[in-house]
Amino acid sequence: MHHLKRARWMLGIVAAGLLVSGITVWPAVPELRFAVQMVWGNAQPTGTLHGFLWRAIEGLETVQAHYPFMLYAHDWLVFAHVALAILFLGAIRDPVRNVWIVECGLIMCALIPVLAVVCIPAPGVPRIIHQCGEAGILGVTVLSAGFRESGAEGRALEEQVRAEAARFDGLRVLGPNCLGAIVPDMRLNASFAAAAS
Numbered sequence: 082m083h084h085l086k087r088a089r090w091m092l093g094i095v096a097a098g099l100l101v102s103g104i105t106v107w108p109a110v111p112e113l114r115f116a117v118q119m120v121w122g123n124a125q126p127t128g129t130l131h132g133f134l135w136r137a138i139e140g141l142e143t144v145q146a147h148y149p150f151m152l153y154a155h156d157w158l159v160f161a162h163v164a165l166a167i168l169f170l171g172a173i174r175d176p177v178r179n180v181w182i183v184e185c186g187l188i189m190c191a192l193i194p195v196l197a198v199v200c201i202p203a204p205g206v207p208r209i210i211h212q213c214g215e216a217g218i219l220g221v222t223v224l225s226a227g228f229r230e231s232g233a234e235g236r237a238l239e240e241q242v243r244a245e246a247a248r249f250d251g252l253r254v255l256g257p258n259c260l261g262a263i264v265p266d267m268r269l270n271a272s273f274a275a276a277a278s
Contacts, residue, residue: 085176085177088176089173089176092169092170092173093169093173095186096166096167096169096170097166099162099163099165099169100163100166102162103158103159103160103161103163104159104162106155106158106159109155110138110141113134113137113138113141114138116134117131117134165186168182169182169186193217194216195218196218196220196221196222197213197218197220197221197222198224198261199221199256200223200224201225202225202227203225203226203228203235203257204227206223206238206242206257207241207242207244207245209221210223210242210245210252210254213252214249214252215249219251219252219253220252220253220254220255221246221256222256222259222262222272223254223255223257223259224257224259224272224273225256225257225258226257226258228242228257230258239257242254260272260273261273261274
């Protein structure tokens with residue numbers, strides 16, 4: 082019975098989070114401006130988070146002014162979050178019979194990759210780093226060679242990789258031209274090695 086109560090609480094927290102994150106999408110610009118004003122006042126952006134929020138505000142205002150049809154995506158984002166919140170709220174009635182809803186939620190989480198391993202010819206790596214950043218991937222391991230170790234042209238290519246990675250807050254790059262990463266406890270082998278044991 083204790084586990085059932087705990088499951089209900091956890092499902093309620095997930096549903097509330099989805100509901101709040103969905104509803105707050107609509108007035109995004111006023112919300113962001115209010116948050117920036119509360120924390121930093123009228124000061125010029127200095128830190129990473131402050132600068133990121135201002136870039137987000139400017140981007141949303143530009144879209145609103147020149148491409149308003151793009152904001153239609155906001156409506157779908159709200160709808161998806163609210164629909165998922167209703168789904169999880171429904172599971173609270175009987176968490177055991179509705180365990181498939183929790184499994185569905187875990188599958189949806191798994192659809193968002195957190196790590197990419199890149200092993201392609203060096204000239205294509207900056208483009209891949211950009212695509213990883215846009216996809217929300219948090220970590221990239223670049224096994225590809227042909228960068229600073231290969232001379233001036235490779236050094237310039239590596240600078241492009243670093244510049245692309247710097248455009249996305251939270252994106253971390255291991256490499257380029259590295260062995261990779263092995264974490265046996267997690268059974269993770271993102272390297273040239275045949276096995277992690």
